[in-house]
Amino acid sequence: MLRPGAEAHYEAAHASIPPELSARFRRAGISEWRIYRDGSSLFHLIVCDKPLDDALQCVGQLPPSVREWVAVIDSLGEPEGSVDLGLVWSLQDDRGLLDIAVDGASGQDAPVGDKSG
Secondary structure (H helix, E strand, C coil): CECCCCHHHHHHHCCCCCHHHHHHHHHCCEEEEEEEEECCEEEEEEEECCCHHHHHHHHCCCCHHHHHHHHHHHHCECCCCCCCCCCCCCCCCCCCCCCEEECCCCCCEEECCCCCC
């Protein structure tokens, strides 16, 4: 959660993050980090090849210039604004659904491989 009125500053600060920080993220196994904003609410989508806590540990001690940038970003957020979201559903984890595809001829849902229509 961002502090009221901090939205523009937050976006401007992310227009170009410190190159050392993005390089450390990549070396730690983080291949993608997207931040979405709706008003003052933020949602981070992070893709990494290990648990996030482990990846962030691999980032290591940041140089002073990067720590200054992180401090600015942190100052834009509400102190108790972080919320742990519970996973509702994941395609990757879903093994119980029949694969469904749209049959191009009829426009009807049909099981994959079923050519009837």
